[in-house]
Amino acid sequence: MNDDIFGDDFRLVCADGVTREGCSITISDGAYAYLDNQGQLLSGDRAVTQVLGGSFAVTPRELATIVREYGPLNI
Amino acid sequence: MTFSASGSKSGRGRISNEVRVGDDFSQKAHEKKVHQEPSKLVNIAQRSDDAVEKSKKPRAIKIEGEEQKTAAAGDTVPIVFCKRDGNVGGVWLQPPLSKQGSYNFVGIFLYPLSQGEITSTPVTTNTYVGPDQIQARSGTVPTINKYYSTAAAMASSPSSCPITSGKIFCDYNSNYFIAETVKTSGFVLYGRDFASSHTDNAFLTIGSGDTTNSVFEFTGDNYQAWDSVTGTDVTATFFSSIGVSDPSSYIFTFNRNPRQGTLIGGRAIGTIDRGIVLAGGVLGQLFAKQSHAVAYGEWGTTNPVNEKFTNGTVNNQKNTSNPASTGTLGGEVAEYAASPVSDPTNPGSGFDFTDYADITFLEIQGNIYDESNHDQGEYKVSTRQLSVYIDEGIKVPLYSAGTPGTTGASNQFVDLAMYLFSIIKRSDATTAAVASPIDTSNLQTLATFNSNIGALFNGIIEQSVNIIDFVSTMAPFFLLQFVSENGRYAFRPLLPITAGNQIDGTALTASATFTEANILPGSYQKQYDSADSRRDIQISVAFREVKKERVGLQKTRTVRFSTVSNDVPVEQIDMTDCCTSEAHADLYVKYLLAKRKHSTHSISFETPLLTTSLTVNDVIKIQRQRKNSVGDDRTEIEHYQITSMRHQTEGVTVISAIHFPLDASNISEISNEVLSGSFTVI
Numbered sequence: 114m115n116d117d118i119f120g121d122d123f124r125l126v127c128a129d130g131v132t133r134e135g136c137s138i139t140i141s142d143g144a145y146a147y148l149d150n151q152g153q154l155l156s157g158d159r160a161v162t163q164v165l166g167g168s169f170a171v172t173p174r175e176l177a178t179i180v181r182e183y184g185p186l187n188i
Numbered sequence: 189m190t191f192s193a194s195g196s197k198s199g200r201g202r203i204s205n206e207v208r209v210g211d212d213f214s215q216k217a218h219e220k221k222v223h224q225e226p227s228k229l230v231n232i233a234q235r236s237d238d239a240v241e242k243s244k245k246p247r248a249i250k251i252e253g254e255e256q257k258t259a260a261a262g263d264t265v266p267i268v269f270c271k272r273d274g275n276v277g278g279v280w281l282q283p284p285l286s287k288q289g290s291y292n293f294v295g296i297f298l299y300p301l302s303q304g305e306i307t308s309t310p311v312t313t314n315t316y317v318g319p320d321q322i323q324a325r326s327g328t329v330p331t332i333n334k335y336y337s338t339a340a341a342m343a344s345s346p347s348s349c350p351i352t353s354g355k356i357f358c359d360y361n362s363n364y365f366i367a368e369t370v371k372t373s374g375f376v377l378y379g380r381d382f383a384s385s386h387t388d389n390a391f392l393t394i395g396s397g398d399t400t401n402s403v404f405e406f407t408g409d410n411y412q413a414w415d416s417v418t419g420t421d422v423t424a425t426f427f428s429s430i431g432v433s434d435p436s437s438y439i440f441t442f443n444r445n446p447r448q449g450t451l452i453g454g455r456a457i458g459t460i461d462r463g464i465v466l467a468g469g470v471l472g473q474l475f476a477k478q479s480h481a482v483a484y485g486e487w488g489t490t491n492p493v494n495e496k497f498t499n500g501t502v503n504n505q506k507n508t509s510n511p512a513s514t515g516t517l518g519g520e521v522a523e524y525a526a527s528p529v530s531d532p533t534n535p536g537s538g539f540d541f542t543d544y545a546d547i548t549f550l551e552i553q554g555n556i557y558d559e560s561n562h563d564q565g566e567y568k569v570s571t572r573q574l575s576v577y578i579d580e581g582i583k584v585p586l587y588s589a590g591t592p593g594t595t596g597a598s599n600q601f602v603d604l605a606m607y608l609f610s611i612i613k614r615s616d617a618t619t620a621a622v623a624s625p626i627d628t629s630n631l632q633t634l635a636t637f638n639s640n641i642g643a644l645f646n647g648i649i650e651q652s653v654n655i656i657d658f659v660s661t662m663a664p665f666f667l668l669q670f671v672s673e674n675g676r677y678a679f680r681p682l683l684p685i686t687a688g689n690q691i692d693g694t695a696l697t698a699s700a701t702f703t704e705a706n707i708l709p710g711s712y713q714k715q716y717d718s719a720d721s722r723r724d725i726q727i728s729v730a731f732r733e734v735k736k737e738r739v740g741l742q743k744t745r746t747v748r749f750s751t752v753s754n755d756v757p758v759e760q761i762d763m764t765d766c767c768t769s770e771a772h773a774d775l776y777v778k779y780l781l782a783k784r785k786h787s788t789h790s791i792s793f794e795t796p797l798l799t800t801s802l803t804v805n806d807v808i809k810i811q812r813q814r815k816n817s818v819g820d821d822r823t824e825i826e827h828y829q830i831t832s833m834r835h836q837t838e839g840v841t842v843i844s845a846i847h848f849p850l851d852a853s854n855i856s857e858i859s860n861e862v863l864s865g866s867f868t869v870i
Contacts, residue, residue: 115450121441121506135508137451152450166437168405170444170451172377173413173495176430177486185431188438 115139115152119179123147123167128160138167138186145183164188233262237651244282244650245732245764246575247742253318253572259284259300265547268302269607270581270646271599272734276769277646278579279732280740283550290366290523290569291355292471293392293460295330297552298356299574302648304582304607305336306548307597314579316739317556318572330554342545349541353551354472354533358541361385362532363525369394370404370442370520371565372500379416379492380524382483386474388525390462393443393455394562397515401453403506404442404520406497408435413496415489422487429486440497443520444506453507454517457562474530519565550576575739581646585610587628588635599644600635601666601766602679608655627678634679637689638666641775646734647766665763665776667691671804673833680805682779683859693863695854698809698827700802702795708840711794712812721784724749724756727777731767745770747777749785750866774869775862782861787847791828798833798841806830807848807856 120138125147127133135150147155155161169176180186236242242257244266263284272278283299290296310332312323322330337350349358357363361384368375370391380387393399413423427435445455447466455461464473480490487493505512529535552574560566580597584607588600598604609626638644643666649658656670656677663670667682684692726748734740742764748756761780767773791810802808808828815821828845835841849857 117448118450119448121444121451122439166434166439168439168441170441170448172442173411173426173440174483175447177426180430180486181482185429187431188433 115148117141118148119171119176120167120169124165125155125161126163126165127155127158128162129158131159132165136167140179140183143183145186233264234652236260237264242284244284244648245742246280246282246739249319249575249739249741251319253320256571256573257282257284259286264650264652265300265303266648266650267304268306268548268578268581268648269584269598269604270578270768271307271597271644272579272646273599273644276642276734277599277644278577278734278736279581279646279648279768280575280577280734281648282573282575285571285574286549287356287360287363288569289356289364291364291553292390292462293366293521293523294355294553295555295557295569295571296353296356296364297556297571297574298351299550299552299576301334301548301550301576301578302582303547303611304584305338305546306334306578307580307583308578309334310550310576310578314577314736315552316575320572322552322554322556325554325556327555330552330556333551333553335549335551336547337545339542339545342542346542347535347537347539349535350544351549351551353553355553356551357527357532357535358544359528359532359535359539362527362529362535364388365524365526366567366569367522367524369522369565369567370497370500371518372404372502373565374410374496374498374500377495377497377522379484379494380526381492382478383480384477384528385526386477386528386530388462388464388474390460390523391443392521392523392567393457393459393461393517393519394521394565394567395457395516395518396563397457398513399443399454399515399517400445400456401506401510401513402502402504402515402517403444403454404500404517405439405503406442406500408432408438408440410499411435411440411495411497413487413493415487415491416494417491418489420489422489422493425488426486429488441506443517451507453510454513455520457515472533474525474527474532476530516563518561518563519567521567548582577734577736577740579736582607587631590632592628599646600638601643601645601662601668602631602635602638604645605659605663605670605679606631608659612655625676627676630679633689634668634681637681637685638668640688640690641667642769642771643667643775644769644772645766646768647732647764649765662766665766665772667776667779669805673803678803680803682805683862684807684856691859691863693855693859696807696827696850696856697854699806700800701809701811702793702843703811704813706795707810707812708794708796711842712791713793714789714791716789717787722788724752725759725781725784726752726754726756727761727780728758729761729763729767729773729777731763731769731773734768740768745773745777746870747774747781748868749781750868752868754868774867778862778865778867779858781867782858782865786849786857786861790831790844790846792842792844794840794842796841797835797839802830802833804830804833807850808843808845 117140118137123136125133125136137148139146147161270279283301286300287298315322335350368377413426414421443454445452484493502517556571558568558570560568583595584598584603585592587606588603660670668679671678686692728744728746730744733743811825814824827848827850829848830845832844
């Protein structure tokens with residue numbers, strides 16, 4: 114899962130009401146997923162409800178390749 | 189080299205004119221001044237050939253060097269004909285660049301050197317980029333390779349590229365090349381043809397110091413994309429397609445380590461991040477083709493998309509868990525590969541590279557680029573003009589050695605002439621001498637003569653020439669004349685030579701004597717040279733200096749009779765096409781001056797049809813009785829050198845000849861002056 118990280122420094126609002134910084138975006142089980150700054154999957158009561166911003170590790174073309182496979186990011 | 193055989197002087201008994209310095213040239217120059225010459229039409233190759241800035245011969249070296257010349261399709265490939273003999277000869281060549289690439293960020297440069305197979309292989313100590321010896325370049329010393337494939341070999345295997353390094357290819361659609369450099373001031377990433385090409389991508393980090401936690405960052409609102417064909421802005425379409433509603437909140441990162449996966453930081457200076465390797469492949473392998481509908485679908489177009497990034501910043505602490513890096517991240521340089529086939533080193537039978545046949549190519553692998561400031565994101569791929577020393581030029585049949593069946597490098601003009609005739613299929617080394625359109629019986633003798641007098645050909649033929657014109661024009665530089673006699677061409681020495689093949693400074697015996705008895709009445713004509721061509725001059729001759737230890741340039745020598753003042757008019761002779769020896773240049777100029785001094789007039793007359801072996805350049809004796817009404821009755825004797833003989837159908841031979849005076853001891857005054865005259869040379 115960590116090998117698929119394609120974005121860093123994501124700022125996320127989670128279901129527990131906490132805004133988390135330094136998160137990552139990756140692919141998990143064929144879908145987009147977010148990791149906290151400890152590399153832990155944000156899910157359940159920590160599920161991401163809003164994405165405020167972040168840094169893509171890849172170029173727009175590489176990002177397009179990811180989106181082509183897994184669908185729009187909707188962020 | 190391209191040739192035309194048209195306009196050749198041929199036909200029984202017709203003799204090519206000798207080249208003279210003086211009247212003809214000045215008259216032509218005058219005509220050009222008063223008549224506007226029409227432009228040359230549909231002949232860009234000739235116009236290119238004529239441009240002195242396209243010359244492959246070094247003329248002057250700028251301190252900062254000249255920018256490298258590039259070859260265009262259709263340009264003339266030169267012929268490098270030379271062979272160093274002792275300290276004389278070889279040539280310095282400034283070839284154009286025909287193809288350039290970058291393989292794993294090592295520059296690859298391909299230069300066509302010569303038509304034919306060059307014998308010697310250039311070395312780094314005799315190869316310069318601008319004013320710098322390649323051997324002295326910083327870092328790894330560039331390597332030099334030479335490639336050649338015969339026309340026959342290429343004909344039997346047209347898809348076999350002679351350039352076998354595997355890093356640069358014959359197919360012009362296959363290449364590894366440097367593209368954009370990511371830097372804070374911005375850059376443009378041009379769309380690529382993924383539909384027609386197998387591809388790869390790689391990125392080199394440049395700058396200085398520690399950059400292991402440094403990356404470039406560009407926010408989405410500083411990103412713009414447009415259709416490379418229609419120009420339509422497709423930025424919004426892209427963000428909509430990928431599902432990003434506020435581009436300004438997102439950043440595109442470059443130089444991240446790794447490209448994908450758990451963040452480490454930034455890549456160190458000199459790191460190469462290669463796409464095919466990340467995908468599990470190795471350098472040299474390529475990604476499969478991809479339709480543009482897929483590759484550029486997110487931008488809503490089937491055309492390549494160009495992308496512009498502006499207002500970038502450097503983040504020196506990308507990974508906040510680690511200290512900020514302290515170096516300077518100057519840029520991230522992109523190198524891409526493109527090839528219509530998956531393995532450009534083995535493109536398959538669908539390709540025809542026979543236009544690479546019979547040309548010697550030079551390949552340089554190494555960074556000979558102009559100096560760049562990597563801290564500022566500079567990565568120049570331009571170079572200064574390459575200058576390369578060729579010790580031994582193309583392999584030709586060695587008529588000069590009496591062994592035309594074998595080939596090797598040569599500096600003999602007669603070998604060059606025969607090679608040129610072989611190119612246009614007028615001669616080949618296997619043709620029986622009697623069937624050859626050129627008399628080969630005296631070539632070894634004349635080659636020995638040329639060696640004895642130090643008249644050796646070391647030069648570059650870089651223009652499309654008429655071979656007959658070329659050989660006729662150049663022959664006098666070697667004290668030879670190219671003549672047509674008895675239905676074929678032949679070389680003759682301009683001056684009588686001894687049995688030991690030296691200029692003959694001994695008493696001569698005329699080959700024939702003509703008197704009133706065999707000069708047809710009323711046919712004798714004498715014409716004196718103009719006063720202008722008789723006055724004292726000095727001659728400035730240009731030739732090429734060739735030393736191995738530095739790039740050879742054009743030089744001049746000025747020669748005059750020692751008795752002549754130094755303010756007499758100067759005439760110029762250009763021997764830069766063939767001469768690399770001061771002694772050779774001096775010798776030819778001495779011949780010109782001696783002939784100008786001693787040969788004062790020319791004659792022509794008719795005689796009953798000659799069936800003897802008398803031929804052009806033979807010395808004849810004219811003995812005529814001079815009588816007039818006041819009782820003058822004396823015998824006039826003069827010697828002449830035949831310049832032409834024309835046998836006419838009515839049984840008459842017309843002879844033209846130039847004055848060739850002998851002294852009281854029957855020694856040629858011209859030859860004696862050349863051998864023993866007193867000249868001032870500066």
